[in-house]
Amino acid sequence: MSTAATRETQQPASLLRRVLLQGKYEALTMLRNGEQLILAVVLPLLALVGLTVTPFLDGMGSSRINVAVPGILALCAMSTAFTGQGIATGFDRRYGVLRFLSTTPLGRGGLIAGKVLSVLAVLCLQVVVVGLVALALGWQPTAAGWLPGLALLALGAAAFTALGLLVAGTVRPEATLAITNLLWILLGALGGIVIPAERLPAAAQAIVHFLPSGALGESMRAAFLDGAVNGGATLILLLWTVIAGAAAIRWFKWN
Amino acid sequence: MVRFPQSPVLSIHGLIKDVGPLSSLDGKMLRVVSGVSLIAERGQVTALLGANGAGKTTTLECAQGLQKRNDGSISLLGQDPAAAGADLRSRVGVMLQDGGLPPSARPLPLLRHIAGLYAHPWPMEDLVGRLGIDTFSRTSVRRLSGGQKQRLALAAALIGRPEVLFLDEPSAGLDPQSRQLVFDLIAELRDSGMGIILTTHLMDDAQRLADYVYIIDGGRNVAEGTVQELLQRSPAAAQGEHVRTLVFEAPAGLDLAAVLPDDVDVSESRAGSYTVTGALTPRHLSALAQWWEAKGVMPASLSLQARSLEDVFLDISGKDIR
Numbered sequence: 001m002s003t004a005a006t007r008e009t010q011q012p013a014s015l016l017r018r019v020l021l022q023g024k025y026e027a028l029t030m031l032r033n034g035e036q037l038i039l040a041v042v043l044p045l046l047a048l049v050g051l052t053v054t055p056f057l058d059g060m061g062s063s064r065i066n067v068a069v070p071g072i073l074a075l076c077a078m079s080t081a082f083t084g085q086g087i088a089t090g091f092d093r094r095y096g097v098l099r100f101l102s103t104t105p106l107g108r109g110g111l112i113a114g115k116v117l118s119v120l121a122v123l124c125l126q127v128v129v130v131g132l133v134a135l136a137l138g139w140q141p142t143a144a145g146w147l148p149g150l151a152l153l154a155l156g157a158a159a160f161t162a163l164g165l166l167v168a169g170t171v172r173p174e175a176t177l178a179i180t181n182l183l184w185i186l187l188g189a190l191g192g193i194v195i196p197a198e199r200l201p202a203a204a205q206a207i208v209h210f211l212p213s214g215a216l217g218e219s220m221r222a223a224f225l226d227g228a229v230n231g232g233a234t235l236i237l238l239l240w241t242v243i244a245g246a247a248a249i250r251w252f253k254w255n
Numbered sequence: 256m257v258r259f260p261q262s263p264v265l266s267i268h269g270l271i272k273d274v275g276p277l278s279s280l281d282g283k284m285l286r287v288v289s290g291v292s293l294i295a296e297r298g299q300v301t302a303l304l305g306a307n308g309a310g311k312t313t314t315l316e317c318a319q320g321l322q323k324r325n326d327g328s329i330s331l332l333g334q335d336p337a338a339a340g341a342d343l344r345s346r347v348g349v350m351l352q353d354g355g356l357p358p359s360a361r362p363l364p365l366l367r368h369i370a371g372l373y374a375h376p377w378p379m380e381d382l383v384g385r386l387g388i389d390t391f392s393r394t395s396v397r398r399l400s401g402g403q404k405q406r407l408a409l410a411a412a413l414i415g416r417p418e419v420l421f422l423d424e425p426s427a428g429l430d431p432q433s434r435q436l437v438f439d440l441i442a443e444l445r446d447s448g449m450g451i452i453l454t455t456h457l458m459d460d461a462q463r464l465a466d467y468v469y470i471i472d473g474g475r476n477v478a479e480g481t482v483q484e485l486l487q488r489s490p491a492a493a494q495g496e497h498v499r500t501l502v503f504e505a506p507a508g509l510d511l512a513a514v515l516p517d518d519v520d521v522s523e524s525r526a527g528s529y530t531v532t533g534a535l536t537p538r539h540l541s542a543l544a545q546w547w548e549a550k551g552v553m554p555a556s557l558s559l560q561a562r563s564l565e566d567v568f569l570d571i572s573g574k575d576i577r
Contacts, residue, residue, distance in 0.1 A: 010415055011374035012341040021371045029359065092357060100355025100411070103319050105341040105372045254321070 012105030022106055022114025027121040030084055039079045039184070040122060041129055047194060048072045048130065052137055060196060061225050062140070069134045069141070070149065070220035071194035076126040077156040078193065078213060081119045083180040086164030089115065090176035093168060099255050108254070112165070119157050127153070144227030149220060155237055156216040162244035163212065169252030187213040196221065209233070212240040264332055264419045264450030265295040265318055271326035272313050272474075287313050289474040290327070295452045295467075297418075300445050302465035303454040304564075306572060310474035311454035312352060315421055318452070319349050332419060345373055348417030352424050354408040358397035362388050362407050365396075366414055373415040385440060386410050387433075401428025409437060413444075420444065422453040426460050438464060458565035468564070472572040485567050498562045501531040501540075503554040505547075514546045515539060535559075 012018065030036050051057055051068035061067040092098050102108050127150075131139075141149075168176045187193055190204055192214030197205045208214035209232075219233035272288040288310040295301035303311045316322040318329055320336035329336055334343050356365065366383065370376035383389050386406045391399060399407065405428055412420060425441070426434050441464060445451055455461055461468050462482055470478040470485070478485060487497070507526040515521060519533030531539070547553065 008375065010345045010417065012345040013372055013374055015341070018341070018372050021368060025368045029357070033359070095357060096351050096353040096355035097357045099321055100349065100351055102321060103344060103347065103349035103351075104369060104415070105345040107341055107344060110341075 015110065018106050018110050019113045019117060022101075022110060023117025023121060026088070026114055026118035030080070030088065030118060030122055031125075033088075036084045036088075039083055040076065040126055044072050044076050044079065044126070044130060045133055047075060047188070048134060048137070051194065056195060056199060060198070061221075063138065065134060065137050065139045066141070066225060067196070067221065068194065069130070069139050070145075070224040071196075071217045072130055072134075073127060073149070073153055074156060074193050074213070074216040074220045075188055076130060077123055077153055077216065078160050078184060078187065080122045080126065081157040081160035082164040083184045084122070084164075085115060085119055085161055086168045086180040087173070087177050089165060089168035090171075090173035093254070094173045096255070102254060115165075116158070116161055119161050120154065123153065123157055141224050142227040145224035148227075148229050149223040152216065152219050152223060152234065152237070155234070155241065156212070156220075159212045159216070159237055159241040159244060162241055162248050165252060166244050166248040169248060169254075187211065191217075193217040210236060212237060215240070262333070263294045263296050263330075265301075265452060266293070266330045267314065267318060267327065268292045268329075269327035270314060270317060270324055270329065272310075272317055272322065273325050274313075287474055288317070291469075291471060291474065291476055292327075293469045293476070293479075295419075295450050297450045298445060298448045299466040300441065300451045300453065300464045302461040302468045303452070303471055304456070304458070304461050304465075304468050304568065305454075305471035306456055309456075309471045311456075311471055312423055314471070315423055315452070315454060319347070319421055320344075345415055346418045348412035348415055348420045350408045350412040350420075350422045350425060352427070354404050356396045356404065356408060356411065358395065360396050361393050362396070362399075362410075363392040366407075366410055369411055370414045375416065376414050377416045379414075382410055382413060387436065400430075402430045402433040405429055406433060406437065409440075417449065419450045419452070422451065424455055425453055426455070426457060458563060458568055462564045470568060470571055478567075478571050482564060485564060486562050488567055488570070498533060499535045500560045500562065500566075501535060501543075501558070502529070502560070503557040504528050505552050505554045509550075509552070511543075514542055516542075 013021075030040070048068055052064045057064045057067040089098070098111065101111050106114070164180060167179050171179070189195070190200060191211050192200065192208035193216060196217065197208040197214060200208060209218070215233040215236040219230040219237065222228045222230040222233070270288050270291045271286070273284040273286050275284040276282045277285050291310065291314050293301070293303070303314065305311050313322065317324045318331055318336055320339055323337055331339070332343060332346055336343065363383070366379060370379060383392060386409060388407060388410055391403055396404065396407070405425070409422070409425065412422070422441075425437060429437060441451060453460075453464070465482060467481055468479065468485055469476055478488065504527055507523070509529070511521045511529060511531070515531065516539070519531055519535065519539060522530050524530055
């Protein structure tokens, strides 16, 4: 080894390379974790099949599967960005991984950017898997729905990543585990994400529109069923992203 | 030892750090560091020595940019770590007390990932071989022993070939072989010009590794110097005499004080175990030996020890458990 005194001064790898490396590392870690994989792929696929063989969504659109798929994609974003990333970050915080990586050239900003990137990478895989299964089951998406649909999915991922980091950065990892799993089930079933607000109890309908799950589900269905942009729902999603992001920046504890 | 810092790798002046508000203090802030100052040089091991809760780790975390200070100044390689970017972080290696390694990770892929964050990382095979990580490179972190985890954490801190290395309690959990390996590597890195700053509550670590020691207690500097200088801190040592301790076992109840001059401390810590401490000279030893001969006493065991850093530490920081 050349000695510290005689060698060149150390340099960080470029910012882009650092963020890409971290994104890749975190995405692979997530995909290697069996529980995360169940949450990210198996449960959404089960929900997709469940909604196509039951009459919950009858009369909402051209076919059961056409109504179901946008909501299932939204559910995928919630799985990966909120529950998956939240739990992983909570435990990384417990084990000092966040503190250690903050001292490397990656830094705190690079760490967060890497996490966002890993969520988007896993979400892309989910879209491909769910999309292929859905097409096999007879899904006929509106061509005009893809562009707003994928953009909304990215916005939803941002909102849920911010919410996941807010939970992970403020409570113990065991509590993060409980909160993010419980909310995934509650919002998944009653939050307007896969089952449209109209099919929920009247008491739930009023608040569902203002939840990030309801806003994402509704705007995804508007995109893929009608090729339309639901301005109100998109605005609510944007507000959640900004508020949760600001709260995470303000209250996230690194150790 | 007089020190003329040319360009120290780290200098801290008057560091103040409050934490809280704490519910145990009725919502008040707790001052954990109240005015620590220190200087660490290139090519030296600088040790922060202190009991648990003395403020060592907090001081280091402020120096690493992990915590924001309330007051005082810190210069790490000429920059303020609180405002530093990736350039500074690439020149500094950090080994945290709790390791900071994800339990599901495997050592080799983890090290490869961290190495990718630097432009000129330490060649992987060399580092992994030196720290003996090749024997467990594919075992997940959660299955590693304490010593293996520590060696991996050290490798993670060194992979960027830093100019400054922070080690928080580096020998925690190390078995004797790992300890020797790690200590030899630290000495070699020091000799290559790296500035190494470590915290420890183990006097033995400081005595074996440190070129310069800062003793921290209650968030303040209480003493500093080379190990030699600190060992000589006592009333007798101040007069140029070296304090030593003689321990022997003999029949209980001997009246040693009658035999030895009163310039040394004599105690029978438990029945039959005697301790004589002070600026011992051949005259003291001779008096004891003649007395043993006259009484027909042969000690069952006998040892003469230089004063340890632990004695100095206890003198300075008190013997109360806090």
